[in-house]
Amino acid sequence: xxxxxxxxxxxxxxxxxxxxxxxxxxxxxxxxxxxxxxxxxxxxxxxxxxxxxxxxxxxxxxxxxxxxxxxxxxxxxxxxxxxxxxxxxxxxxxxxxxxxxxxxxxxxxxxxxxxxxxxxxxxxxxxxxxxxxxxxxxxxxxxxxxxxxxxxxxxxxxxxxxxxxxxxxxxxxxxxxxxxxxxxxxxxxxxxxxxxxxxxxxxxxxxxxxxxxxxxxxxxxxxxxxxxxxxxxxxxxxxxxxxxxxxxxxxxxxxxxxxxxxxxxxxxxxxxxxxxxxxxxxxxxxxxxxxxxxxxxxxxxxxxxxxxxxxxxxxxxxxxxxxxxxxxxxxxxxxxxxxxxxxxxxxxxxxxxxxxxxxxxxxxxxxxxxxxxxxxxxxxxxxxxxxxxxxxxxxxxxxxxxxxxxxxxxxxxxxxxxxxxxxxxxxxxxxxxxxxxxxxxxxxxxxxxxxxxxxxxxxxxxxxxxxxxxxxxxxxxxxxxxxxxxxxxxxxxxxxxxxxxxxxxxxxxxxxxxxxxxxxxxxxxxxxxxxxxxxxxxxxxxxxxxxxxxxxxxxxxxxxxxxxxxxxxxxxxx
RNA sequence: GCAUCGAUGGUCUAGUGGCAUGACUUAGGCCUUCCAAGCCUAUAGCCCGGGUUCAAUUCCCGGUCGAUGCACCA
Numbered sequence: 075x076x077x078x079x080x081x082x083x084x085x086x087x088x089x090x091x092x093x094x095x096x097x098x099x100x101x102x103x104x105x106x107x108x109x110x111x112x113x114x115x116x117x118x119x120x121x122x123x124x125x126x127x128x129x130x131x132x133x134x135x136x137x138x139x140x141x142x143x144x145x146x147x148x149x150x151x152x153x154x155x156x157x158x159x160x161x162x163x164x165x166x167x168x169x170x171x172x173x174x175x176x177x178x179x180x181x182x183x184x185x186x187x188x189x190x191x192x193x194x195x196x197x198x199x200x201x202x203x204x205x206x207x208x209x210x211x212x213x214x215x216x217x218x219x220x221x222x223x224x225x226x227x228x229x230x231x232x233x234x235x236x237x238x239x240x241x242x243x244x245x246x247x248x249x250x251x252x253x254x255x256x257x258x259x260x261x262x263x264x265x266x267x268x269x270x271x272x273x274x275x276x277x278x279x280x281x282x283x284x285x286x287x288x289x290x291x292x293x294x295x296x297x298x299x300x301x302x303x304x305x306x307x308x309x310x311x312x313x314x315x316x317x318x319x320x321x322x323x324x325x326x327x328x329x330x331x332x333x334x335x336x337x338x339x340x341x342x343x344x345x346x347x348x349x350x351x352x353x354x355x356x357x358x359x360x361x362x363x364x365x366x367x368x369x370x371x372x373x374x375x376x377x378x379x380x381x382x383x384x385x386x387x388x389x390x391x392x393x394x395x396x397x398x399x400x401x402x403x404x405x406x407x408x409x410x411x412x413x414x415x416x417x418x419x420x421x422x423x424x425x426x427x428x429x430x431x432x433x434x435x436x437x438x439x440x441x442x443x444x445x446x447x448x449x450x451x452x453x454x455x456x457x458x459x460x461x462x463x464x465x466x467x468x469x470x471x472x473x474x475x476x477x478x479x480x481x482x483x484x485x486x487x488x489x490x491x492x493x494x495x496x497x498x499x500x501x502x503x504x505x506x507x508x509x510x511x512x513x514x515x516x517x518x519x520x521x522x523x524x525x526x527x528x529x530x531x532x533x534x535x536x537x538x539x540x541x542x543x544x545x546x547x548x549x550x551x552x553x554x555x556x557x558x559x560x561x562x563x564x565x566x567x568x569x570x571x572x573x574x575x576x577x578x579x580x581x582x583x584x585x586x587x588x589x590x591x592x593x594x595x596x597x598x599x600x601x602x603x604x605x606x607x608x609x610x611x612x613x614x615x616x617x618x619x620x621x622x623x624x625x626x627x628x629x630x631x632x633x634x635x636x637x638x639x640x641x642x643x644x645x646x647x648x
Numbered sequence: 649g650c651a652u653c654g655a656u657g658g659u660c661u662a663g664u665g666g667c668a669u670g671a672c673u674u675a676g677g678c679c680u681u682c683c684a685a686g687c688c689u690a691u692a693g694c695c696c697g698g699g700u701u702c703a704a705u706u707c708c709c710g711g712u713c714g715a716u717g718c719a720c721c722a
Contacts, residue, residue, distance in 0.1 A: 080715095088659055088673080100696060100712045156720095217649095217721075237722080272649065273722065279722095281696090286722065382692070396722060508722030529684060550681060579675085583683035590683090601683060618683070 079391035082521050083277060085532065089592050091115065092278060096528065104274030104282030106510075111592055112354045114573070116191040116285070116513055119358050120264050122539060123287045126354050133260030133289055134252075134565040138241030140266055141391075149414035150240050151235075151406070156218045172196060172213045208344065230551060234268035235559070239504060239589065242290035246419050249292075257300075257421055257500055260291035264509070278514045279392055285509040292500040293422070294537075298341035306349035307331040313338060313560035325366055328503055338369075340381030340402055343503045343576045347400050351385050352506060355398070359516040359537045364388035371574045378406035378502075387515040390407055397511040405499040412499070418573070424495035431493050437485045445482075454479070516540065520593070535592030535616055538636045543594040544573040545632055548585050550601040552578050560600040563610070563625060571630040572636070596635065596642075598628070614642040622647040 086092040090109035094101035108116055127133050147153045172192045176199070193213040197323040199208055220234040235241075242249070242261045253259035264287040274280050312325035316337045326338065330345040339345040348367055356362050365589045385398035412419040438455035447454050452476065457470040467480045484522070520535045538544065549556035557578050567574040575594070577585050582599065589597055597613045604610055611620045612631075623631060623645070634640040 084659070094713075097695095098667065101714095103713070216720095269721075273718095277714090281722090283720070288722095380657095499716065506722065526683075531684080544666080548682090552680090581680070581685065582682085583685080585684090586682080587684045602681060613682080620682075 075396065077391060078518060078521065079638060080579065082517050085591060086517065088114065104271055106278055106281065111542040115540055116509065118419050118540045119512060120287065120509060122358050123264065123354065126350060127289050128263050130510045131260065133262050133291065135247060135262050135264065136241060137265065140235050142235050142240060143224065144233065145414055146244060147233050148220065149410045151410065152219055152236055156236060166324050175383055192286060210292060219270065220268050220270050229317060235464060236269050236289045237267050238265050238286045239290060239506065243411050247417065250421060258291060260289055262287065262289040276392060279395060279509050281510055284602065287507040287631050289505050291503040293343060293503060295501045296497060298343050300342040300346040302344045303346055306346050309349040311349065311352045311367055314366055316369050316371055319371060320581065339539065344381050344400060344402050347505045348383055348504065351398050353399060355385060357537065358512065358540050361519040362385055378404050380404055389515065389518055395511055397515060398505065398507045400505045403502045403504050405501055406504055407549050408499050420497040421443050422495055422498050423498050428492040428494045430490050433491050435487050436463060437487055438483065438610060442483050454507040490568060509598040533590045536593035538595040539638065541593045541595050544591060544636055546589040546597040547574055547576050548582060548597060548599045549584060555605065556600050559604055563598065563600065567629060567632065572629065572632055585615065602629045609648060617642065621645045624648055
């Protein structure tokens with residue numbers, strides 16, 4: 075089968091975008107290497123992501139270890155929730171989810187049984203694949219996290235992170251201080267995550283080591299209006315809500331303002347990042363015709379989440395591929411880490427004016443308590459402060475014993491106190507991007523084959539902002555001083571931080587084709603007019619048109635073409 | 649993980665129990681005044697391990713990778 079995927083991956087391998095990892099020892103499924111051009115392209119896509127999230131939104135990037143200690147993943151739920159109870163049918167060798175079979179046969183609470191319990195529950199049940207009674211079947215857990223140990227001979231367990239998100243949660247207090255104790259704020263991380271997938275296959279779509287770009291935005295639970303919502307309020311894009319999916323009707327093509335007001339999207343924050351994500355994906359080269367946003371159905375939605383949408387990108391090969399998840403995770407993650415660590419994961423929110431509250435205080439008379447209770451006096455005083463005395467004394471518990479305290483040992487004072495504010499646990503808005511999937515989508519959506527002069531021409535129509543090489547520089551002929559001029563222009567462009575590549579090998583047409591194939595948007599050719607006129611031809615990858623431009627104008631001209639502030643079509647020859 | 653099929657220079661491919669094809673690419677040279685032109689030369693290959701055999705890239709077994717179908721996910 076010669077489909078688009080194979081053609082793209084063949085090109086990607088041949089030209090140094092993507093290689094199977096460690097080929098000399100035989101590759102392992104789920105691992106890939108990014109070659110020279112792939113790394114460059116990946117970094118440009120990540121930088122575009124940074125442009126959106128770090129520069130524009132102001133959510134600073136942090137970098138946390140990829141190995142985490144066990145507590146992190148106890149809190150996050152990955153240790154429990156990320157492991158599946160598996161068994162294998164002894165008759166047909168089918169690989170099965172043990173808890174699913176048990177539950178399907180009416181075993182209540184099967185998901186909370188341990189392996190032994192599940193094994194017992196299964197022994198009389200039929201295999202859903204072959205129908206034979208499972209009998210004495212081994213149930214074992216398969217956790218999708220890679221495990222390791224920390225330190226030599228240490229029993230201390232470590233896990234390779236299955237997502238980058240936990241780092242932003244574990245650093246919450248530091249981040250909160252960094253942002254001077256004010257909501258909302260956000261932090262992002264771009265980095266590797268690891269999942270020991272059962273069946274990785276599908277090339278770069280399901281990897282065991284992959285790159286995520288995640289943002290965690292901490293907001294006040296009662297204030298989910300995005301301060302810059304106006305930026306995307308009028309942004310219109312197709313939304314496939316729960317209703318549209320269940321009714322199998324077309325996606326709603328509405329603005330973000332309408333989406334929030336109609337209740338389709340839970341709040342402005344979620345809607346804002348839906349639109350931003352659409353904007354970002356289209357900017358890096360995803361075809362908007364092949365992009366949709368799908369809301370999680372009630373049975374997909376995590377119990378704690380308020381709303382969750384996936385950006386799905388259509389691939390000729392893989393169908394709709396989940397590439398970005400955008401969720402309002404409420405306070406689940408922070409509360410979980412608070413419970414596990416015993417640390418504070420809250421923000422103090424002062425009231426606009428402190429609230430007055432009447433309070434009854436019990437003030438111990440230490441002069442009398444001291445001599446009477448001696449060493450226990452402090453304990454008694456503390457217990458009194460918590461107590462609610464009756465008219466003639468109060469009985470409190472000290473060291474497990476009831477002790478009666480008569481009214482002469484304390485005073486009851488009613489007073490008004492100022493409550494300056496409250497501790498709240500922020501809610502978390504989480505946009506989470508699979509960078510590798512984005513890269514594949516960009517390659518697939520921009521790959522094209524066409525016939526020019528009865529020759530096949532393969533072009534990657536990458537947006538200039540993500541092309542690995544930004545401009546190619548050729549001498550028309552390999553003599554008469556043209557190579558020297560072209561080399562000099564190349565060096566000058568590089569000095570302006572433009573990724574230029576010099577090439578003098580083969581016929582000019584071949585050199586254009588070579589660059590077309592790796593997506594280089596522009597090519598300069600030094601010809602026989604150059605020495606006299608100080609001009610070169612500038613050729614556009616997509617239209618194959620040329621204009622003649624002044625050499626000294628090149629850095630600025632290319633800069634504006636590359637960042638999109640001017641277009642090739644608007645250029646005129648000098 | 650299981651079942652089925654496959655794996656030959658960088659890429660695509662022919663073929664074989666006994667010197668392994670061809671094309672494209674790449675490098676060097678000649679030529680060449682703007683879209684894979686031509687000529688010469690060179691580099692480079694039978695996925696890995698074991699078995700059968702005088703001899704295995706070929707046959708057998710196991711593994712790895714890839715494709716397709718079944719359960720989880722960015």
